[in-house]
Amino acid sequence: GQNIDQPTEMTATEGAIVQINCTYQTSGFNGLFWYQQHAGEAPTFLSYNVLDGLEEKGRFSSFLSRSKGYSYLLLKELQMKDSASYLCAVRDPGAGNNRKLIWGLGTSLAVNP
Amino acid sequence: DGGITQSPKYLFRKEGQNVTLSCEQNLNHDAMYWYRQDPGQGLRLIYYSQIVNDFQKGDIAEGYSVSREKKESFPLTVTSAQKNPTAFYLCASSMGTGTINEQFFGPGTRLTVL
Numbered sequence: 474g475q476n477i478d479q480p481t482e483m484t485a486t487e488g489a490i491v492q493i494n495c496t497y498q499t500s501g502f503n504g505l506f507w508y509q510q511h512a513g514e515a516p517t518f519l520s521y522n523v524l525d526g527l528e529e530k531g532r533f534s535s536f537l538s539r540s541k542g543y544s545y546l547l548l549k550e551l552q553m554k555d556s557a558s559y560l561c562a563v564r565d566p567g568a569g570n571n572r573k574l575i576w577g578l579g580t581s582l583a584v585n586p
Numbered sequence: 587d588g589g590i591t592q593s594p595k596y597l598f599r600k601e602g603q604n605v606t607l608s609c610e611q612n613l614n615h616d617a618m619y620w621y622r623q624d625p626g627q628g629l630r631l632i633y634y635s636q637i638v639n640d641f642q643k644g645d646i647a648e649g650y651s652v653s654r655e656k657k658e659s660f661p662l663t664v665t666s667a668q669k670n671p672t673a674f675y676l677c678a679s680s681m682g683t684g685t686i687n688e689q690f691f692g693p694g695t696r697l698t699v700l
Contacts, residue, residue: 504686506688513674513694513696514693514694515676515691515692515693515694516629516676516691517691518688518689518690521686521688523685560628560629562629572617572634572636572680572682572687573631573634573644574631574689576628576629576630577628578626578627578628579628
């Protein structure tokens with residue numbers, strides 16, 4: 474079956490760096506997404522990885538290793554507003570046109586002062 | 587401004603009543619999706635549509651129905667057959683083409699069935 478694993482909760486301190494891991498087990502691979510979701514709000518797109526390596530976008534970076542079925546989201550210079558749930562999602566390889574996503578349960582990050 | 591709108595933000599219904607949730611997008615996206623989110627459950631796909639007049643069941647379609655008569659609109663009806671309808675419902679859309687094809691989400695509708 475298809476499966477995505479993320480830690481349920483994480484805590485970090487304002488100004489620090491935090492790494493949120495995601496491992497996936499799927500029958501194929503066509504891309505991985507990270508979304509941010511604040512409580513009671515809609516998810517917003519953060520990053521996309523399809524090739525191995527690091528993608529950097531300001532304070533946020535995302536890394537992918539396809540051979541290990543592993544990704545992480547790195548948040549630098551943490552701010553209080555970064556307290557949110559971070560969702561990892563993988564394209565469903567069984568979907569003919571790759572439009573469906575398989576979602577992890579999300580990692581709830583609490584940033585403390 | 588382009589975006590996705592969902593209305594209403596909060597909705598209350600009595601048990602046994604059907605209710606329709608609205609989703610409209612002006613992003614000119616081909617694909618649209620409906621998700622349900624429950625605490626600790628993550629996003630679960632209810633229905634999705636790749637083009638007008640076509641839609642497919644997702645992982646938890648039982649008790650729900652949709653239509654896609656216009657590109658901009660993808661309403662979801664929660665029927666009385668849905669056993670646990672109280673949840674946060676999210677609508678999303680994507681271009682359907684392109685390298686990334688990320689999904690953009692509406693603000694969601696929180697449905698409470700009393």
